[in-house]
Amino acid sequence: MPDTDFKSIVELDSELNQIQDLDLLLERILLEARKVVRADAGSIYVIERIKEDGEWREKLTVKYAQNDLLAQGLPPGQKLIYSVFSIAINEKTISGYCALTRKLVNVPDVYSISPDAPYSYSTAYDKISGYKTTSTLAIPLQTAEGRLLGVIQIINSMDSEGRVIPFSPDDEFLITHFANNASLALQRAYVTRAMILRMIKMSELRDPKETGTHVNRVAGYAMEIYDRWAYHHHIPEQERESFKDTLKIASMLHDVGKVAISDIILKKPGKFTPEEYTIMQHHTLYGAQLFEDPQSPVDILARDVALTHHENWDGSGYPGWIDPLTGRILRANTEGKPLGKKGEEIPLAGRIVALADVYDALCSRRVYKEPWSEAEVLAEIKRLKGSKFDPELMDVFFEILPSIKQIRNLYPER
Ligand code: C2E
Ligand code: SIN
Ligand code: SIN
Ligand code: FE
Ligand code: FE
Numbered sequence: 001m002p003d004t005d006f007k008s009i010v011e012l013d014s015e016l017n018q019i020q021d022l023d024l025l026l027e028r029i030l031l032e033a034r035k036v037v038r039a040d041a042g043s044i045y046v047i048e049r050i051k052e053d054g055e056w057r058e059k060l061t062v063k064y065a066q067n068d069l070l071a072q073g074l075p076p077g078q079k080l081i082y083s084v085f086s087i088a089i090n091e092k093t094i095s096g097y098c099a100l101t102r103k104l105v106n107v108p109d110v111y112s113i114s115p116d117a118p119y120s121y122s123t124a125y126d127k128i129s130g131y132k133t134t135s136t137l138a139i140p141l142q143t144a145e146g147r148l149l150g151v152i153q154i155i156n157s158m159d160s161e162g163r164v165i166p167f168s169p170d171d172e173f174l175i176t177h178f179a180n181n182a183s184l185a186l187q188r189a190y191v192t193r194a195m196i197l198r199m200i201k202m203s204e205l206r207d208p209k210e211t212g213t214h215v216n217r218v219a220g221y222a223m224e225i226y227d228r229w230a231y232h233h234h235i236p237e238q239e240r241e242s243f244k245d246t247l248k249i250a251s252m253l254h255d256v257g258k259v260a261i262s263d264i265i266l267k268k269p270g271k272f273t274p275e276e277y278t279i280m281q282h283h284t285l286y287g288a289q290l291f292e293d294p295q296s297p298v299d300i301l302a303r304d305v306a307l308t309h310h311e312n313w314d315g316s317g318y319p320g321w322i323d324p325l326t327g328r329i330l331r332a333n334t335e336g337k338p339l340g341k342k343g344e345e346i347p348l349a350g351r352i353v354a355l356a357d358v359y360d361a362l363c364s365r366r367v368y369k370e371p372w373s374e375a376e377v378l379a380e381i382k383r384l385k386g387s388k389f390d391p392e393l394m395d396v397f398f399e400i401l402p403s404i405k406q407i408r409n410l411y412p413e414r
Contacts, residue, residue, distance in 0.1 A: 025189050026064045029182045030152065034066065036178050037171040039154035040164070041067040041131065045095055046150035050086060059086040060099055060151055067155075070131055091118035095151045098138035102148065104176065105138045108166035137167040139175050141183045149186050152179060196249055196298070199290075203256045207266055213411040214360060215252045220407035221356035222251040222349075228396045229352070250301035251353045254309045257287025269367045281318045284310055288324035301349055308341060308350030309357055312388045315342030317354075343390075351390040355381075355397055358388070359404070364413055371413075 030044045045060035052059075089099045097119040098105045107113060110121035110133050126133050138153040156164045157171065167175075200215060223244050230240040258266060261283055265276050272280065287306025294300045307324055311317035320338035321331035331339040346354075362377045372380070385394045397404065 025185060027066075029185065030064050030066055033152050033175065033178055033182065034154055036174050037137070037154060037167060038158050039137075039167075040069055040156040040158050041065075041133075042152065042154035043095075044150060044152050045087065045099075047089075047099075047148055048086070057088075059088060060095055061086040063150070067129075067131060070129060092120065094119050094121065094136060095138050095153050098140055098151050098153075099148060102140045102142060102146075104140075104172055106167050106172060107136050109134050110136055134164045135166045137171065137175060139179045141179055141186060143183060143187050149183055149190075152182070192296075196253070199256055200252050203253070203259050206259045207255065213413060214364065216411045217360050217407055218254065218353065218356045219248045219251045220411070221359060221404055222352050223248055224400050224403045224407065225352050225356065225393060225396055226348075228400050229348075229393065232396070246298050246301050247305075247349055247352070249298050250305040250349060251356065253287070253302045254305050254353050254357060255283060255287065256290060256302075257283035257285065257306055260286040267367065271368055281310070284308070284319050285322070285324040285327075292325055304347040305349050305353050308346050309353040311341045311346045311350060311354065313343060313346070313351070313390050314387045315340040316387070317341070346390075351393055355389050355393055358384075359397075363408065 026044050026046070030042055033039070034042050043065040044063050046063045047058055048061045049056045050059050050061070051057075087093050087096050089096050091097045091100055094105055094107060094110070105119075107121075111123075113120055121133070133155050135157050136153060136155045137157075138151055140151055141149040143149065152175075154167075154175070157167045159165045204215060226244055226247055227240065230243070235243070261280060265272075265279055268276065284307055288303050291299045291303035291306070294303060307319070311320070317340050318338075320340040322329055322338040329336075329338045333339045359377065359381060362372045362380060363374075365371045381389070381394065381397070385391050
């Protein structure tokens with residue numbers, strides 16, 4: 001496999017750190033950890049590769065923060081807003097020291113840390129939030145093989161009268177046991193993510209034109225289009241971010257159903273006959289079948305996108321109203337064929353990926369066609385407004401054209 005392919009997958013791997021199910025898992029892990037030792041607040045950090053001054057560095061990034069006292073003051077249904085920040089893995093902070101040494105750190109009072117201790121506590125966050133941190137306990141999350149996944153830091157152990165007390169040796173024991181289980185769960189989520197990446201890789205190997213760069217470009221375009229759409233629709237920040245992460249993976253998998261199409265058709269060096277085209281159209285149904293038993297938001301969106309990315313806004317696309325599993329026609333047209341899905345019957349993600357996919361296909365060389373010029377591509381997209389493409393999404397597309405071009409330059413054809 002060419003080196004560039006491998007590199008793009010590795011980079012993407014680090015970018016996929018926040019899939020929605022992982023977030024839910026982390027939220028639950030932190031909640032349980034706090035319950036086990038009656039901590040009033042806490043944060044969970046995961047290792048992420050972050051680009052800083054042109055270099056990739058591993059840092060601890062706050063993925064989840066909970067605080068009961070502050071949460072009590074909020075209107076119902078509202079979540080605590082925490083500032084997202086990352087911490088270097090060094091001895092200067094409590095969590096950084098914990099990550100560096102892979103040891104549990106138990107500090108009875110962060111405002112009286114011995115000057116001999118390598119770490120100190122920055123009071124800036126307490127000042128902003130108005131919450132006083134006193135006792136804290138940080139513990140590394142690592143795999144059985146010793147790979148560091150992150151750190152759980154819990155704050156302010158409460159006694160039965162609601163007074164803050166230091167964390168006890170019993171707490172240390174409990175939380176160690178807990179961290180081991182949490183690490184296993186976290187590692188399982190990473191394995192799931194790695195399996196999804198392998199699925200993407202597999203579909204690339206099967207179809208020589210579905211290269212790593214094509215998949216990355218389509219995902220990049222789709223995320224940009226969604227982001228601007230969400231801005232116009234006032235989608236809250238948190239929902240926007242989590243939908244984007246899910247959409248990224250789902251859009252990378254849009255053509256995964258092509259793995260079930262024979263090489264003779266998939267790699268045909270020329271135009272399809274109508275029969276061949278009909279067979280190829282089944283890639284939408286095969287793709288949806290791979291997610292027949294959806295386990296997560298990613299699975300559900302991947303199924304939607306695989307199934308509907310060739311539907312057209314005016315109802316002229318495929319595969320239409322058909323059950324991908326049984327082949328049963330759900331709504332028939334006058335010829336007894338499945339009626340095409342139209343307008344908002346097509347899920348938003350399918351409408352977005354349709355636009356991203358065609359834009360990229362037109363710009364690129366295929367076994368059956370040469371790349372088109374920029375002007376030709378944009379004219380064709382405009383021509384298809386309202387017939388093939390959601391007119392609103394098309395307007396969004398032209399609004400963000402500079403970002404689209406930037407992504408194209410980021411992942412050039414080889
Ligand atoms: P693809 O090459 O990734 O193309 C995705 C979609 O981009 C196509 O969906 C079509 O809507 C659009 N597109 C691509 N090239 C052109 C073009 O030259 N002109 C126009 N107007 N639109 C274009 P579609 O047609 O449903 O095809 C799905 C997939 O089937 C294609 O994915 C490709 O893998 C395959 N395919 C389609 N037609 C042919 C063909 O004539 N020969 C071969 N070898 N493969 C084909
Ligand atoms: C920590 O102490 O680990 C959190 C970062 C800080 O406020 O110092
Ligand atoms: C979303 O939840 O952001 C998508 C809603 C839609 O499908 O219109
Ligand atoms: Fe497709
Ligand atoms: Fe494609």
